[in-house]
Structure formats: structure tokens, C-alpha cells
Amino acid sequence: MRNLTRLGRVLAVAALLTFLLGPFLWQGLTSLTPEAELGGRGWPSHLTWRAWAGALAREDFLWSLFNSLVVAAATTCLCLLCGAPAAFALARLPVPGRGLLLGGALAVSMFPPIAVVSPLYLVLQQMGLLDTRAGLVLPYATFALPLTLWLLTSFFRQIPSELYRAARVDGCTPFQAFRWVLLPVSGPGLATTALLVFVFAWNEFLFALSFIHSPGRRTVPVAISLFAAEHAEPWAEIAAASVIATLPLLVLTVLFQRRIVAGLTAGAVKA
Amino acid sequence: MSLARRLRTERAQAILFVAPAVMVLVAVALVPILAALWLSFHRSILLFGERAFVGLDNYALLLRDTRFHAALLRTLYFAAVAVTIELLLALPIALLLHRAMPGRGFLRAAVLIPWAIPTVVSARIWGWLFNPDYGLLPRLLPASDVNWLGTPGYALHAAIVVDVWKTTPFVALLLLAGLQGIPEDLYRAARVDGAGRWTLLTRITLPLLMPAILLALLFRTLDALRVFDAIWVLTEGGPANTTETLSVYAYKTLLRAGNFGYGSAQSVVTFLVVMAVGVIYLRVLGAGREG
Numbered sequence: 001m002r003n004l005t006r007l008g009r010v011l012a013v014a015a016l017l018t019f020l021l022g023p024f025l026w027q028g029l030t031s032l033t034p035e036a037e038l039g040g041r042g043w044p045s046h047l048t049w050r051a052w053a054g055a056l057a058r059e060d061f062l063w064s065l066f067n068s069l070v071v072a073a074a075t076t077c078l079c080l081l082c083g084a085p086a087a088f089a090l091a092r093l094p095v096p097g098r099g100l101l102l103g104g105a106l107a108v109s110m111f112p113p114i115a116v117v118s119p120l121y122l123v124l125q126q127m128g129l130l131d132t133r134a135g136l137v138l139p140y141a142t143f144a145l146p147l148t149l150w151l152l153t154s155f156f157r158q159i160p161s162e163l164y165r166a167a168r169v170d171g172c173t174p175f176q177a178f179r180w181v182l183l184p185v186s187g188p189g190l191a192t193t194a195l196l197v198f199v200f201a202w203n204e205f206l207f208a209l210s211f212i213h214s215p216g217r218r219t220v221p222v223a224i225s226l227f228a229a230e231h232a233e234p235w236a237e238i239a240a241a242s243v244i245a246t247l248p249l250l251v252l253t254v255l256f257q258r259r260i261v262a263g264l265t266a267g268a269v270k271a
Numbered sequence: 272m273s274l275a276r277r278l279r280t281e282r283a284q285a286i287l288f289v290a291p292a293v294m295v296l297v298a299v300a301l302v303p304i305l306a307a308l309w310l311s312f313h314r315s316i317l318l319f320g321e322r323a324f325v326g327l328d329n330y331a332l333l334l335r336d337t338r339f340h341a342a343l344l345r346t347l348y349f350a351a352v353a354v355t356i357e358l359l360l361a362l363p364i365a366l367l368l369h370r371a372m373p374g375r376g377f378l379r380a381a382v383l384i385p386w387a388i389p390t391v392v393s394a395r396i397w398g399w400l401f402n403p404d405y406g407l408l409p410r411l412l413p414a415s416d417v418n419w420l421g422t423p424g425y426a427l428h429a430a431i432v433v434d435v436w437k438t439t440p441f442v443a444l445l446l447l448a449g450l451q452g453i454p455e456d457l458y459r460a461a462r463v464d465g466a467g468r469w470t471l472l473t474r475i476t477l478p479l480l481m482p483a484i485l486l487a488l489l490f491r492t493l494d495a496l497r498v499f500d501a502i503w504v505l506t507e508g509g510p511a512n513t514t515e516t517l518s519v520y521a522y523k524t525l526l527r528a529g530n531f532g533y534g535s536a537q538s539v540v541t542f543l544v545v546m547a548v549g550v551i552y553l554r555v556l557g558a559g560r561e562g
Binding site: 012019082086094107108112115116118119120138146149178206239242250260 | 278281282284285286288289291292293295296299300301302303304306307310363364367370372374376378379380381382383384385386387388389390391392393394395396397399400402404405406407436440441444445447448493496497499500503504517518521522525526531534535538539541542545546549
């Protein structure tokens with residue numbers, strides 16, 4: 001009986017791992033399979049890096065990696081710059097309309113992004129920011145800001161309030177206390193938040209598809225979604241490009257697994 | 272400095288701290304929503320630069336547009352089916368992850384993989400798996416002669432599969448966090464009283480997990496109602512518009528047809544549907560917490 005339940009558990013873990021990793025590993029295998037053997041039965045006769053070389057030889061794809069990196073990094077910086085002081089105030093200062101602000105942030109996080117595509121398109125057009133990387137940063141930061149506020153507010157609340165009060169008693173202004181006492185001990189919270197915002201911005205699709213036209217300015221998700229439309233379905237290269245676009249995220253995720261899980265579930269534990 | 276004055280300066284400083292975040296949220300989220308509402312009262316074709324106030328005409332059109340009704344019902348169906356499957360799969364996964372066993376750390380890292388993969392890439396991965404000529408699934412599935420992505424009735428369910436794969440891990444992690452909050456003592460006490468596994472699950476685990484389950488339900492439902500990425504990459508709403516959801520139809524009206532007036536009306540209704548569902552959920556959650 002005991003062995004039977006253990007066998008059952010092993011089978012369950014195996015099924016789970018197949019479900020979680022199988023599709024991505026299959027994509028990886030596809031990217032290494034010779035073009036002629038795609039869809040064939042059985043194991044490929046040999047593995048080849050040709051599709052990887054092909055994907056990496058596409059200038060537009062390389063640009064898209066760079067574009068995504070720039071946009072995601074800028075979004076992360078902007079989010080933390082706006083979000084960290086606000087979260088600190090929400091955690092430690094008597095902010096008027098505190099509940100309204102946190103509730104409003106929650107409401108924004110529920111927004112379907114399509115609802116603001118048309119006005120943002122017109123505004124970006126008028127400001128000359130349509131079809132630019134800069135034009136993506138502000139909308140991205142806005143939609144990542146609620147997450148930033150919630151995560152950092154709960155993080156600043158976990159820092160003992162004695163630390164802040166001691167700084168004030170010693171003559172710091174609230175800003176000095178924030179800048180020189182709280183920020184230096186907030187590394188883990190800021191890093192977790194930055195990571196989640198970066199992943200969000202790297203993955204965003206609807207705004208990037210709507211606001212960017214030039215092939216050289218596309219972000220990675222748009223480039224990958226349009227890979228087939230421009231060329232005759234190069235399946236192995238698409239597979240290689242998807243793996244390349246995902247690898248940096250997977251490395252980050254595995255390295256910072258605990259932090260990410262803590263960040264993702266921070267809201268759930270408190271509720 | 273008097274206490275009252277000190278409090279006033281504290282408040283003034285607090286306002287300075289939150290001002291940038293508030294300004295961004297107002298300028299890029301609140302104002303655009305109102306602007307979308309304003310646009311939806313106009314006939315506005317992007318290409319011709321024309322703009323004329325037409326009142327509620329666009330909404331009258333929505334009421335007659337059967338394609339829009341179908342998209343609305345399809346979106347609700349997509350969200351209901353996808354979220355139900357995700358919860359049913361996530362619960363056993365969370366229970367499994369909660370158990371102490373060798374390799375648990377590895378398993379928890381593996382759970383994050385589908386979450387970290389961009390939705391566009393997941394749709395690509397599954398589009399390849401479903402590919403009628405080269406894909407793995409048509410060879411493994413019983414109905415192997417069906418072209419999943421090209422057949423009405425099947426394609427939407429292929430999109431549901433992508434959504435389930437991508438987001439079940441997130442739900443499982445939320446539930447896992449809930450499980451970790453249940454005190455071990457409760458189980459010990461119940462076992463002393465002779466409770467079996469099934470009783471433990473239904474009398475302790477599930478009731479105490481309810482807040483986490485409801486929260487996951489809220490997050491996931493609102494997210495599924497705005498589905499766009501997976502469907503756009505898999506089928507662009509096809510075949511014959513049978514995978515067209517609210518966001519997909521609105522996107523096509525706005526950026527394919529350049530019809531900003533009518534497209535904005537669709538966007539506004541999408542917004543209202545999502546918000547209405549959100550408010551209903553929060554009411555239920557709030558009532559549950561008080562009760």
C-alpha cells in the first residue's frame with residue numbers, strides 16, 4: 001500500500017514535469033532538427049545549429065532583442081523611481097486619500113489594455129512618439145505601477161518602523177530617512193519588484209503591436225509573432241528565435257525563483 | 272513646532288512622495304479611459320482624419336452587431352472554461368508541491384517556467400504542437416485528422432489549452448501560498464481524533480484555502496476576459512472569426528480597419544464588462560470575509 005502511493009506520487013511528478021517542460025523542450029528540439037526532418041517520425045538523424053544561426057543572422061530579430069531590453073529596462077527604472085517613494089509614503093506617512101490611491105491602483109491593474117489603445121495611439125501620434133521605443137515606456141510603466149505599489153508598500157511595512165522613527169528622532173526629514181535609512185536596506189524588495197516589472201515589460205504584446213510599425217523598432221514578442229508572416233514559415237528558425245527570446249527570462253527565473261514566488265504570492269498571503 | 276503644524280508638513284511631504292505615481296496613473300490610465308469614452312461618441316476614421324459627433328450611434332450599432340454579441344459570449348465562455356480547468360489542475364499541483372519530498376526545489380523552479388515564457392512564445396510553441404502537418408499533437412491525439420487551429424469549434428479550445436498551460440502554474444503558486452498558511456497543528460489534532468485523508472482535505476484544507484482560491488479566481492478571470500496575445504498569435508481570431516474575443520475584435524476594428532469611433536465603443540464595453548465582473552467578485556470576496 002505504502003509502495004503503491006509512492007509509485008502514484010512518482011507518476012504524478014513525472015506527468016507534471018512533462019506538462020510543464022515538455023512543450024518548451026519540444027520547441028528546443030525542433031530548433032535543432034534539420035529542416036528536412038521536421039514532422040518526421042522518430043528521433044532526428046543528427047542535430048544542427050543552422051536554425052539558430054539563421055535566426056541570429058536576421059537583423060530585425062537582433063534589433064528586437066535590443067529594443068525589448070531597452071524598453072524593459074527603462075520601464076523598470078521609471079516604475080521604481082515613481083513607485084518607491086510613493087510606496088514608502090503609503091507605508092509610513094499620513095497620505096491623504098490612501099485607500100482611494102491603493103484602490104485606484106488595484107482598479108488600474110484590472111484594466112483591459114485594449115480600453116486605452118485608441119486614445120494612447122492618438123496622443124502618441126500627436127507627440128511624435130508613435131513608432132518609437134520611448135512611446136512604449138510610459139504605457140508599460142503605468143500598467144506595471146499598481147504591482148510596484150502593492151509589492152513595495154507591503155515590503156516597506158515589513159521593515160521595522162523603529163528604524164524610520166529613530167531616523168526622524170535623529171533629525172532626518174522624511175525624505176532623508178527614506179533615502180539614507182530605508183532604501184539601503186530595501187535591496188531585496190526592490191530587486192523582486194524590478195524583476196517582475198522587467199518580465200512584464202519584456203512580455204507585453206498588445207501595445208507593442210499597436211504602436212510600433214517599423215520592423216527595426218519591434219519588440220521581441222511582436223518580432224516573433226510576425227516571423228512567419230514575412231517569410232515562408234521557417235519553423236526551425238521560429239523555434240530557435242522563441243528559445244533565444246525566452247532563455248534570458250528562464251535564467252533569471254531559475255536564479256531568483258524564491259524571490260519571484262514570494263513576490264507573486266505576496267497579495268495572496270495577506271488576503 | 273506645534274504638533275498640528277508638524278502633521279501638516281508631514282502630510283504635505285507625503286503628497287510630494289506620491290505625486291509622481293498618481294500623476295502617471297491619472298495621465299496614462301484614467302484620462303485615456305475617459306478619452307476612449309469621448310471618442311466612442313464620434314464617428315472617427317483614422318485614415319481620413321474625419322471626426323464627427325454622433326452621440327450614441329456607435330452603441331446602437333453594437334446592439335445590432337451579431338459579430339460583437341458572438342465575441343462577448345465567446346469571451347465569457349473562454350474565461351469560464353479556462354479558469355475552471357486551471358483551478359481544477361492547480362489544486363492537485365499545489366498539494367503535490369506542498370509535500371516534503373526529494374527534488375521539491377527543482378519542481379518549484381519547473382513550475383515557474385511556463386509563467387516566465389512570454390505568452391506570444393507559448394502560443395508559438397503550441398501552434399507548432401498543433402500544426403496539422405508537422406505537429407506532435409495531431410499524431411498523439413485520437414481525432415488525428417482534425418486541423419485544430421483551422422476548424423471552427425476546435426480552434427478556441429486550442430487557445431484555451433495555451434492559456435491553461437501558461438497560467439496554471441501561477442494559480443498553483445497562489446494556492447501553495449495559501450496551503451503554507453494553514454497551521455500544521457490543525458491536521459495533527461484532526462488525525463488524533465481519527466480523521467481520514469478525505470476528511471482532512473474537505474474539512475480543513477479546502478475551507479481554509481477558500482480565500483486563496485477566490486483570489487486566484489478573481490485574478491485569473493479578469494485576466495482571461497482580456498485575452499488577446501495567445502489568440503492573436505494562434506489564429507488572429509480565425510477561422511471564420513470563431514476565436515474572436517472582445518479584445519481581438521476591438522483591435523481589428525481599431526487598427527486593421529482604422530475605425531476609432533466604433534472601435535473605442537467596443538473597447539469601452541470591454542472595459543465595463545471586465546470592471547463589472549471585478550466588482551461582483553470583490554463583493555463576494557468581501558461578503559465571504561465578513562461572514
